[in-house]
Amino acid sequence: MLWLSIHLPHLALEVFPRENIDGPWAVHGGPSQRPLIHARNRAAAAAGIAPGMPLGMARSLCAALLCQPRDTAAEQQALTALALWAQQFTPLLHLQPPDGLLLEIAGSLNLFGGLAALRQRVAAGLAELGYHPRLAVAPTPYGSWLLARSRQELLLTELPALRRALEQLPVAVLEPGAKTLQALHDLGRRRIGDLLTLPRDGAARRFDPALLRRLDQALGQLPDPRRPFAVPETFASRLPLPAEVTESAALLFAARRLVLELVGYLRARHAGSMELELTLEHRQRPPSRLPVGLVQPSRDTDHLLLLLKERLERFTLPAPTDAIVLESRQLLPLERDHGDLFAAAGGTALGPAALVERLRARLGHDGVSGLQAAADHRPERAVKSAELAVGKRAGGDTANPASPLRPLWLLPEPLTLTGATACALLHEPLQLRHGPERIESGWWNGDAVRDYFIATDARGERLWVYRERPGENWYLHGLFG
Amino acid sequence: MSLEQLLQRADLWRGGERSPRHPVVASGRPQLDLQLGGGWPRGALTELLSDHHAIGALGLLLPALAALGRDRWLAWIAPPHIPYAPALAAAGIDPARIIWVRPRTPEEGLWAVEQALRSGSCGAVLHWPQAPGAQRLRRLQLAAEQGDSLGFLFRPRRAAHHPSPAALRLELYPTAQGTELHLLKRRGGWATAPFTLHDGDAVA
Numbered sequence: 230m231l232w233l234s235i236h237l238p239h240l241a242l243e244v245f246p247r248e249n250i251d252g253p254w255a256v257h258g259g260p261s262q263r264p265l266i267h268a269r270n271r272a273a274a275a276a277g278i279a280p281g282m283p284l285g286m287a288r289s290l291c292a293a294l295l296c297q298p299r300d301t302a303a304e305q306q307a308l309t310a311l312a313l314w315a316q317q318f319t320p321l322l323h324l325q326p327p328d329g330l331l332l333e334i335a336g337s338l339n340l341f342g343g344l345a346a347l348r349q350r351v352a353a354g355l356a357e358l359g360y361h362p363r364l365a366v367a368p369t370p371y372g373s374w375l376l377a378r379s380r381q382e383l384l385l386t387e388l389p390a391l392r393r394a395l396e397q398l399p400v401a402v403l404e405p406g407a408k409t410l411q412a413l414h415d416l417g418r419r420r421i422g423d424l425l426t427l428p429r430d431g432a433a434r435r436f437d438p439a440l441l442r443r444l445d446q447a448l449g450q451l452p453d454p455r456r457p458f459a460v461p462e463t464f465a466s467r468l469p470l471p472a473e474v475t476e477s478a479a480l481l482f483a484a485r486r487l488v489l490e491l492v493g494y495l496r497a498r499h500a501g502s503m504e505l506e507l508t509l510e511h512r513q514r515p516p517s518r519l520p521v522g523l524v525q526p527s528r529d530t531d532h533l534l535l536l537l538k539e540r541l542e543r544f545t546l547p548a549p550t551d552a553i554v555l556e557s558r559q560l561l562p563l564e565r566d567h568g569d570l571f572a573a574a575g576g577t578a579l580g581p582a583a584l585v586e587r588l589r590a591r592l593g594h595d596g597v598s599g600l601q602a603a604a605d606h607r608p609e610r611a612v613k614s615a616e617l618a619v620g621k622r623a624g625g626d627t628a629n630p631a632s633p634l635r636p637l638w639l640l641p642e643p644l645t646l647t648g649a650t651a652c653a654l655l656h657e658p659l660q661l662r663h664g665p666e667r668i669e670s671g672w673w674n675g676d677a678v679r680d681y682f683i684a685t686d687a688r689g690e691r692l693w694v695y696r697e698r699p700g701e702n703w704y705l706h707g708l709f710g
Numbered sequence: 711m712s713l714e715q716l717l718q719r720a721d722l723w724r725g726g727e728r729s730p731r732h733p734v735v736a737s738g739r740p741q742l743d744l745q746l747g748g749g750w751p752r753g754a755l756t757e758l759l760s761d762h763h764a765i766g767a768l769g770l771l772l773p774a775l776a777a778l779g780r781d782r783w784l785a786w787i788a789p790p791h792i793p794y795a796p797a798l799a800a801a802g803i804d805p806a807r808i809i810w811v812r813p814r815t816p817e818e819g820l821w822a823v824e825q826a827l828r829s830g831s832c833g834a835v836l837h838w839p840q841a842p843g844a845q846r847l848r849r850l851q852l853a854a855e856q857g858d859s860l861g862f863l864f865r866p867r868r869a870a871h872h873p874s875p876a877a878l879r880l881e882l883y884p885t886a887q888g889t890e891l892h893l894l895k896r897r898g899g900w901a902t903a904p905f906t907l908h909d910g911d912a913v914a
Contacts, residue, residue: 580829580831581783581829581831583829584783584809584825584826584829584831584832585809587825588809588811588822588825588826591818591821591822592811592812592813592814592818592822593814595812596811596812596813596814596818597809597810597811597812598809598810598812599805599806599808599809599810600786600793600795600798600805600806600808600810601795601805601806602795602796602798602799602805603795608794608796611794611795611796612792612793612794612795612796612805613795614810615806617809634800635794635796635797635800636794636797637768637769637772637793637794637797637798638768638789638790638791638792638793638794639791639792639793639794640791640792641791641792688762688884689762689884689885689888689889690762690884691766707791707794708791709766709769710766710767710768710769
């Protein structure tokens, strides 16, 4: 077993996307009567603000300080989302709340080209998500975690090397209680190495037995059973926004992180998403939901982002947004990363599915459809819009020379040929050239009989008209293109 | 710039040559192909100018659409009426190859045309624009080149007064003998005198 620990020391800040914050900024926690600075950015640190400082004192040090309460729920959600994302590297991982993840990577080394390459992939991915992690690798989960927590970003594969590295760490990293820590300090035991030189039975009597058990687990002398992270069947991730957003362009920036998480999750599951839903939360109103449908499963970051962009562009924000949620409930297996069933011609190939998805993201689902000839002798039933059959090859020869002559255009509603509108549209008089062709509607639809003619008007336009029987009413039903 | 480089340029017209360099798609009517310089220009815009929807402008395209629809999509963007699937099927066009796009605004329509042309997955893109600006048309022409697609714009005859980057502009009007065609502009050739496609020839 080999463990990669990810420690996120700045998670409390990083759960907020900060594209437009460059001044001093901090997150405060502690009791509401007496808030304390929990974490701060570099600009705030330069102003002398340190974690643990009372908020009032921090404000007096730096009047420009932007401060908001710590969002522990968002931190938990971010950790879970990262666990979903990290599934692409290993199926076995554990959460280390509140700010860490432990990945078992022994089985993944070959796939990712060795330890250094894998570590590099994880680091680059986390940086792309906007995190500043500390990474350490060791043969035990707790050992690697202690290294990462102590900024010892080592890659250790052997237990003796891990032991030597741990011996140098202060005992405080084991998180003994304040009393135990004081007792250890009183004995002059400041490093883990000092603790290890104490006689075992004496130490076990004097100190918290859990402390020694944790140390043995870190050294690999005791098993360290942990509950593996259970992967949910669907993806959902929420991102609170540091300031209310009123422009959809800024929302897209924030959505990028969620899409990257989704893509990592999809990679792990060898799946592609068939639908996305972006939910925009508003302070005073019910949330806005923006669904995006796909024609074929995808886990391409750029493509998914483009769909969200088109969708956001045709949406008018009803109110400022303070958090966004990305969900994907419908997944389908997808082995390759970029898949189209037949390659498009041309240099800027956008597959047919991608094209349809893009058009739909902007024009709405109902704005784009296929066309289908239905086997029905009634003209208005012989055509209908249909779901697009992306990826299917064209069927055989569909021409049927025996069928009677039909117009290329059908009017959605037959037009009465006596009204004023018809006169404006047509250039009368009409000459009947062809017909009649009698078409009876089904008895279940009311027994109408129509006699269809092909007519030309004074300007040579070819029209498809019918006379309804019984009666003498004439209608225009189609145009020959 | 050397002579060879110069000769490679698409915008250079060499007099006296019926430009075999420009790829075309046969129209399916020899008489028309002769006038068009081989067929409908590929990777380019074609404008069909007519004030009527029912005099055969669309019918002229059907054989080419049937061929183009065999391996790529045919996008119909903002058609004026419902494309009647049985008639298309009778002309050899598989209705299942058609993407029927109904934009809500003219701007959305032009956007969709550009996407469809550029995507490379549409053999032909048919559009009935309202009043596209010259700059938009240039973008569409470029998109058609990139996607190696045929863009057909159906516009009113008064559009002939405005210049257009389209590779081919064809005016259609009905006469007693049939549909008369007037070639206003084509790539690698002069405009020609009006000619008539006879009824039996032009009908869909």
